[in-house]
Amino acid sequence: MHGDTMAEDNAVYVGKKRPMDYVTAIITQFNDGSDAVVLKARGKAISTAVDTAEIVRHRFMQDVEIDDIITSTEQLENKEGGTSNVSSIEITLNRSS
Amino acid sequence: MHGDTMAEDNAVYVGKKRPMDYVTAIITQFNDGSDAVVLKARGKAISTAVDTAEIVRHRFMQDVEIDDIITSTEQLENKEGGTSNVSSIEITLNRSS
Numbered sequence: 001m002h003g004d005t006m007a008e009d010n011a012v013y014v015g016k017k018r019p020m021d022y023v024t025a026i027i028t029q030f031n032d033g034s035d036a037v038v039l040k041a042r043g044k045a046i047s048t049a050v051d052t053a054e055i056v057r058h059r060f061m062q063d064v065e066i067d068d069i070i071t072s073t074e075q076l077e078n079k080e081g082g083t084s085n086v087s088s089i090e091i092t093l094n095r096s097s
Numbered sequence: 098m099h100g101d102t103m104a105e106d107n108a109v110y111v112g113k114k115r116p117m118d119y120v121t122a123i124i125t126q127f128n129d130g131s132d133a134v135v136l137k138a139r140g141k142a143i144s145t146a147v148d149t150a151e152i153v154r155h156r157f158m159q160d161v162e163i164d165d166i167i168t169s170t171e172q173l174e175n176k177e178g179g180t181s182n183v184s185s186i187e188i189t190l191n192r193s194s
Contacts, residue, residue: 043144044141044144045144046143046144046147047140047141047142047143047144047184050143050168050184050186051184053168054168054169054170054182054184058170058182066168069166069168071147071150071151071163071166071188072151073151073155085151085155087144087147087148087151089147091168
């Protein structure tokens with residue numbers, strides 16, 4: 001689910017909160033010394049993940065860039081016991097400094 | 098706004114309809130001979146664009162792959178005469194055959 005060189009604690013899971021809540025989490029991770037942070041989101045939260053990445057690099061950290069964007073399809077169990085497909089995204093942010 | 102080698106008529110603008118409506122448009126473009134189709138979306142429609150790309154390549158056209166995903170921030174005029182920022186995405190689908 002994640003790259004070889006990426007520790008799991010560098011992941012930020014984007015859900016139903018507002019983008020600024022995740023922006024804060026990302027800035028904190030970079031300021032704690034991370035070279036890369038991966039935003040992960042599913043379904044409707046994908047738009048929020050893109051908003052979050054754009055806000056970080058344009059408004060707060062000009063030395064951060066989007067290194068990679070990967071999309072995939074995950075199968076989730078639904079209430080009826082069957083499975084439904086949901087799209088997911090992983091946005092890798094790198095700090096160039 | 099688009100790549101050098103991409104004609105504007107290869108773009109599919111994803112809005113508020115359901116993913117399947119855009120899936121149909123993309124399949125039609127590939128079947129008409131296009132080697133590449135670019136999905137473009139803004140704001141909440143970004144999630145729909147990712148859903149659309151995932152459905153095309155997993156369910157309908159296995160020889161189509163995501164070649165590139167670019168995000169950016171666009172400034173739109175709002176009703177009050179000011180500007181507001183909106184995220185956008187461009188997903189380039191390539192047919193390998």
